[in-house]
Every structure is written in C-alpha cells, then in structure tokens.
Amino acid sequence: MIDFDEALALLADNVRPLGCEQVELVAAHGRVLAEDVHAAVSSPRRAVSAMDGFALRDADAGVGARLRINGKSFPGSVLPPALSAGECVRIFTGAALPDGADRVIMQENCAADGAVMTIVDAYGPGWHVRHAASDFAEGDLLLKPGTLLDPRAIVALAGADRAAVQVAKRPRVAIIATGDELAPPGSARDNVLKIPESVSFGVAALVEEYGGTIEARLGGSDDLLTLRQLADKALAIANVVVVTGGASVGERDFAKVMFAEQELELLFSKVAIKPGKPVWVGRSQGRWVVGLPGNPGSAMVTARLFLAPLLGMLQGRPVEDVLDWVPLPAAQAFPIPEGRTTFVRAALSKSGLVPLANQDSSAQAPLGKARWLVRRDPAGKASHCDERMLALAF
Numbered sequence: 001m002i003d004f005d006e007a008l009a010l011l012a013d014n015v016r017p018l019g020c021e022q023v024e025l026v027a028a029h030g031r032v033l034a035e036d037v038h039a040a041v042s043s044p045r046r047a048v049s050a051m052d053g054f055a056l057r058d059a060d061a062g063v064g065a066r067l068r069i070n071g072k073s074f075p076g077s078v079l080p081p082a083l084s085a086g087e088c089v090r091i092f093t094g095a096a097l098p099d100g101a102d103r104v105i106m107q108e109n110c111a112a113d114g115a116v117m118t119i120v121d122a123y124g125p126g127w128h129v130r131h132a133a134s135d136f137a138e139g140d141l142l143l144k145p146g147t148l149l150d151p152r153a154i155v156a157l158a159g160a161d162r163a164a165v166q167v168a169k170r171p172r173v174a175i176i177a178t179g180d181e182l183a184p185p186g187s188a189r190d191n192v193l194k195i196p197e198s199v200s201f202g203v204a205a206l207v208e209e210y211g212g213t214i215e216a217r218l219g220g221s222d223d224l225l226t227l228r229q230l231a232d233k234a235l236a237i238a239n240v241v242v243v244t245g246g247a248s249v250g251e252r253d254f255a256k257v258m259f260a261e262q263e264l265e266l267l268f269s270k271v272a273i274k275p276g277k278p279v280w281v282g283r284s285q286g287r288w289v290v291g292l293p294g295n296p297g298s299a300m301v302t303a304r305l306f307l308a309p310l311l312g313m314l315q316g317r318p319v320e321d322v323l324d325w326v327p328l329p330a331a332q333a334f335p336i337p338e339g340r341t342t343f344v345r346a347a348l349s350k351s352g353l354v355p356l357a358n359q360d361s362s363a364q365a366p367l368g369k370a371r372w373l374v375r376r377d378p379a380g381k382a383s384h385c386d387e388r389m390l391a392l393a394f
C-alpha cells in the first residue's frame with residue numbers, strides 16, 4: 001500500500017496529454033487552453049475616458065474655468081478634432097480622448113450652457129483617463145497553455161480578439177457501475193433487495209465538471225462474464241474507464257479481474273487514505289482504468305483526489321491546478337488520525353471549517369452538504385497547524 005502523495009506523483013509521472021483541437025469561442029467554456037494567446041489588439045486601443053463628462057487639457061482645468069464645447073466623443077464613433085487651448089469635448093465612458101486632451105472631469109462637477117462648459121465644483125485628483133494599452137498591448141501574452149477557460153478567462157480570450165482557439169481534446173469516459181444490488185434511480189423501491197445506483201451519477205457529474213465527456217454509463221451485475229464484456233465495450237470507446245465497486249476483497253469483487261484478458265497493468269492498488277483505501281488505477285490497451293470503491297463517500301472522495309487530476313492532466317492542466325489545497329481556518333478541532341491520511345468531509349461556516357457529523361464512507365446524506373475535503377495526516381507524517389487546515393473544494 002502506498003501513501004497518497006506517492007500515488008499522486010506516480011499518476012502525474014505517467015499521464016500524457018491527449019492532444020488538441022480547434023473550437024469556436026462560444027464553445028470554449030470549460031475547455032483547457034492548448035496554445036499561447038497573444039492579444040491581436042491593444043486594450044484600450046487608444047486613450048479613452050473612464051467617465052461621462054468633459055475631456056480637456058489639464059492646463060485649462062480649475063474651478064470656475066469656462067471652456068468652449070468643441071464636439072462630442074461617443075464610444076465607437078468618429079473622433080472629434082484635436083483640442084486647442086480653452087476648449088473641451090463632451091465625452092462618454094469608453095470614448096476616445098481627442099488629441100490634445102489629457103484629463104476628463106465628470107459631468108457632476110460641470111455645468112453646460114449651449115456651447116460653453118463651466119467647471120462648477122472641485123473635481124478631485126482623478127484624471128479619469130485609461131491610457132492606450134494600459135490593460136494590455138498588441139502582442140502581449142494573455143493566456144498560457146493549461147489554463148482552464150472559465151468565465152473570467154473567456155473574457156480575456158475574447159478581449160484578445162480571438163474567435164477560435166486551440167484547446168485540449170476532452171477525455172472520453174465510460175463508467176461501469178458494478179453490483180447486483182443496484183437499480184436505476186426511480187426503480188429501487190419496487191424490490192427490497194435493490195438500492196438506487198447513485199455513485200455513477202455523481203462520478204459522471206464530476207467527469208463533466210473536469211472536462212470529460214460521458215460516452216457510456218454501463219450497469220454491471222457481479223457476474224464475471226458479463227463484466228468482461230462490459231470491459232471490452234468500455235475500452236473500445238473511451239480514453240478513461242471508471243469502474244465503481246468491486247474494488248475490495250469480496251468473493252464477487254471483480255473490478256480488476258474483469259480487465260485481466262485486456263492485460264491490465266496496475267499503477268497502484270490500495271492507497272493509505274481514509275476513506276477510499278481500495279482505490280486503484282491502471283492501464284489497459286492504452287486506456288486509463290480507474291477503480292473507485294463502491295461506498296458512495298469513498299467513491300466521490302477518490303474521484304476528486306485521483307480521477308479529477310487524471311482528467312485535468314490528460315488535458316494539460318497541472319495537477320496543483322486541479323488539487324488546489326487552500327489553508328482555511330477551522331471552526332473546531334479536527335482530530336489527528338492514526339494510520340492513514342484522512343480526508344474529512346466538511347462545510348464552511350462563517351467561523352471556519354466544520355467537519356460533518358457522519359464521516360461513514362457509505363453515507364450519502366452528508367454528501368449534500370460536503371463542500372470541502374480537509375486533509376489530516378497522522379502525527380509525524382506531515383506538518384500540522386490546528387488554526388488552519390489544508391482544504392480542497394470538493
């Protein structure tokens with residue numbers, strides 16, 4: 001059994017990105033950038049006003065000054081002529097400053113009467129001018145490969161004047177949920193021997209959150225022959241096959257054996273973590289195979305800790321970007337575990353992280369409230385600081 005950091009390092013050493021493709025800007029959300037994005041235009045393209053008011057020469061400014069209004073400047077419309085001494089231009093936010101102007105005074109501090117503007121109030125120290133290229137200059141590198149194109153990065157991408165972009169290919173994922181007891185949600189109530197199959201739905205949602213596509217959702221009984229057929233089917237259509245359940249040592253735990261004919265090579269099997277000790281990762285026919293323990297809490301924790309980074313790295317994201325641990329204050333003590341590194345499901349209150357009362361790996365109800373995973377290492381294994389906990393958005 002290896003420890004968590006070793007397992008993650010093994011994974012990081014072995015994952016190679018899948019390659020890239022071009023997508024339109026409107027389809028780029030959630031994708032991972034696969035090229036340098038340089039600005040095709042400067043922002044702003046020339047000096048513009050930051051306020052609605054009057055553009056003028058600072059040398060002409062002063063409370064009581066009267067200036068001749070020499071035209072209007074609107075965003076996107078033709079520039080008014082250059083200013084001469086004693087002149088100003090009516091200007092609006094985002095509009096270009098005419099040559100000669102170097103300052104804008106907000107209209108709240110001015111009074112206009114026909115063609116004359118009088119500065120009537122103290123207008124403060126702000127010049128209210130956004131200089132050419134003060135945000136970025138044409139040619140500047142705005143976004144680097146590996147960047148997740150979230151809603152904010154999409155603004156920078158479009159602001160660079162890009163209509164299409166190279167992004168990483170999405171990993172294609174097939175999920176096989178094993179277990180004779182499982183029934184599709186909505187149908188379990190009809191048979192006392194059945195329980196709703198919940199895990200594959202959570203795992204599929206997580207896969208989509210981390211950029212994968214779900215190619216197939218296969219339900220498997222605990223019959224080895226059937227499971228072998230499902231393994232074949234899944235390997236034929238996916239880059240990543242996720243098997244839930246059957247990871248342990250029970251008589252019908254076939255999650256690994258079902259891939260035996262496809263020469264499964266294990267990267268690791270069993271990690272010293274709680275929950276999720278039976279998690280395993282391997283390669284079969286050039287595909288990744290991830291075995292998640294069947295207990296719903298264990299499955300979701302191990303999906304977050306191993307499957308999410310795998311999907312991220314297949315798309316060229318650094319592992320630290322997917323597992324971005326942040327130090328957060330704790331509202332109460334989190335016990336130091338014995339033996340295995342423990343990932344405590346927690347909520348965040350105004351006074352800090354609070355562990356959820358039920359930490360049983362089979363519990364599903366707490367998953368509705370678990371927003372954070374708090375890492376706790378056994379004494380002597382890693383540094384401890386009880387005021388702040390290392391937490392991961394879950």
Ligand SMILES: Nc1nc2c(c(=O)[nH]1)N[C@H]1C(S)=C(S)[C@@H](COP(=O)(O)OP(=O)(O)OC[C@H]3O[C@@H](n4cnc5c(N)ncnc54)[C@H](O)[C@@H]3O)O[C@H]1N2
Binds near residue numbers: 248295296
């Ligand atoms: N003798 C030992 N027994 C167990 C060990 C061990 O080391 N020695 N490890 C325990 C740990 S830790 C875990 S975690 C579980 C994991 O077992 P499996 O991966 O084989 O999971 P199953 O037995 O198939 O299921 C466990 C549990 O979860 C329910 N389940 C399974 N799949 C789903 C699903 N898709 N949706 C909802 N619920 C699911 C299943 O009904 C079981 O109740 O093994 C321990 N045993």
Ligand code: MOO
Binds near residue numbers: 273275276298361362
């Ligand atoms: O370690 Mo298992 O994943 O708790 O129940």
